[in-house]
Amino acid sequence: MMNEGMFGGHLIWMLIMAAIVVIPFWRICSKAGYSGWLSLLILIPLANLVFLYFLAFSKWPSHRKFR
Structure with a gap:
């Protein structure tokens, strides 16, 4: 019974952090x-x-417009 209230609090905290x-x-x-x-x-x-490295080292489409 006590875990039900804790789960809701953790879920809200996880959504805020996300x-x-x-x-x-x-x-x-x-x-x-x-x-x-x-x-x-x-x-x-x-x-x-992987996504972070992709963003850091790829050629961005917004920069391609200016070239």
């Missing part, structure tokens, strides 16, 4: 010229590291 992480990555992806939906990869373990 929003704190996903929203800035959504903006970064949008400014880079990628779909904002790619930012959801940050929530997946190991995929988040």
Whole structure:
């Protein structure tokens, strides 16, 4: 019975933390010229590291427009 209340609190905390992480990555992806939906990869373990390196070292579509 006690665990039911704790689970709800943990779920809310996890959603808040996910929003704190996903929203800035959504903006970064949008400014880079990628779909904002790619930012959801940050929530997946190991995929988040691959995605971070992809963003850091790839040629961004928004920069290709200027060349």
